[in-house]
Amino acid sequence: MTPDPADRVVPEAELRELLELAIDAARAGGERTLEYFGHDLQPETKADGSPVTVADRASEQAIRERIRSRFPDHHILGEEGGSTGSDPRVTWIVDPIDGTKSFVRGVPLYGVLVGVEVEGHPLVGVAFLPALDELVEAAVGLGCRRNGRPAQVSSVATLSDATVLTTSVRGIEKRGIPFRRIIDATGLQRGWSDCYGHVLVATGRADVMIDPAVAVWDNAPFLPILQEAGGRFSDWTGRATIRGPDSLSTNGRLHEPMLALLRDAAPGR
Numbered sequence: 001m002t003p004d005p006a007d008r009v010v011p012e013a014e015l016r017e018l019l020e021l022a023i024d025a026a027r028a029g030g031e032r033t034l035e036y037f038g039h040d041l042q043p044e045t046k047a048d049g050s051p052v053t054v055a056d057r058a059s060e061q062a063i064r065e066r067i068r069s070r071f072p073d074h075h076i077l078g079e080e081g082g083s084t085g086s087d088p089r090v091t092w093i094v095d096p097i098d099g100t101k102s103f104v105r106g107v108p109l110y111g112v113l114v115g116v117e118v119e120g121h122p123l124v125g126v127a128f129l130p131a132l133d134e135l136v137e138a139a140v141g142l143g144c145r146r147n148g149r150p151a152q153v154s155s156v157a158t159l160s161d162a163t164v165l166t167t168s169v170r171g172i173e174k175r176g177i178p179f180r181r182i183i184d185a186t187g188l189q190r191g192w193s194d195c196y197g198h199v200l201v202a203t204g205r206a207d208v209m210i211d212p213a214v215a216v217w218d219n220a221p222f223l224p225i226l227q228e229a230g231g232r233f234s235d236w237t238g239r240a241t242i243r244g245p246d247s248l249s250t251n252g253r254l255h256e257p258m259l260a261l262l263r264d265a266a267p268g269r
Helices: 011-033 056-070 100-104 169-175 178-186 194-202 223-229 255-265
Strands: 074-078 083-084 087-098 109-116 122-129 132-141 143-146 163-166 188-190 210-212 232-234 247-250
Touching: 011 109, 011 122, 011 132, 011 232, 056 087, 056 109, 056 210, 056 247, 083 223, 087 100, 109 194, 109 223, 109 255, 122 194, 122 223, 122 247, 132 194, 132 223, 143 223, 163 169, 169 178, 178 255, 194 223, 194 247, 210 255, 223 232, 223 247, 232 255, 247 255
Parallel strands: 074 087, 163 188, 163 210
Antiparallel strands: 074 083, 087 109, 109 122, 122 132, 132 143, 210 247, 232 247
């Protein structure tokens, strides 16, 4: 469970500095991706079966350069470049292209993700969608903004009225949860996936986002973003963490009902 922000001693000026740099770094990475977007890229397959392209590596390099230019000792954990840096107090967590499969196909719903932990607490998050020129950013206690304007979650109060997004129907069903159960309980289902789904929930354009398989860099910005937008972000057990094996974003009102639906639909229930 993430502690209350009041329990943390992180000066507002430091948070603002980290947020400004996270925005700058995400934009720098995003600009590099646009140099390759729409071109015929040949992805490589990593050991975990996921694709990687020259654009992923170029984006992460640009992000790392921006961070190191200001804080050369800060710890950086990137999907492609691994772990570097000697200062464990601040950790930057980077996904240079979230949604590489979409990116390779020329679909604009991919993102560049930057999250910042201070003493193990996720306090800053930025999700930049370069092909849409849309940036969502938040820092704990400073609110959430979309392209500079305040962002907040929807007011939908019942699952039967909810728009539910997911990265993978197959992934949910591999967890033993029949997607039909989700269809029957909710109002509308769409496949706007990866980071874009979480962004839509944080900005009130959807109500629930379900991802059945994630890594920490997929989650990194979304705990502070959802919290500051008035919603909730957790794993499927309800833990407010970016280090779970799965993730759930909601407008807050629907979080417990959605957790209950996932739990009750699981095997053995």
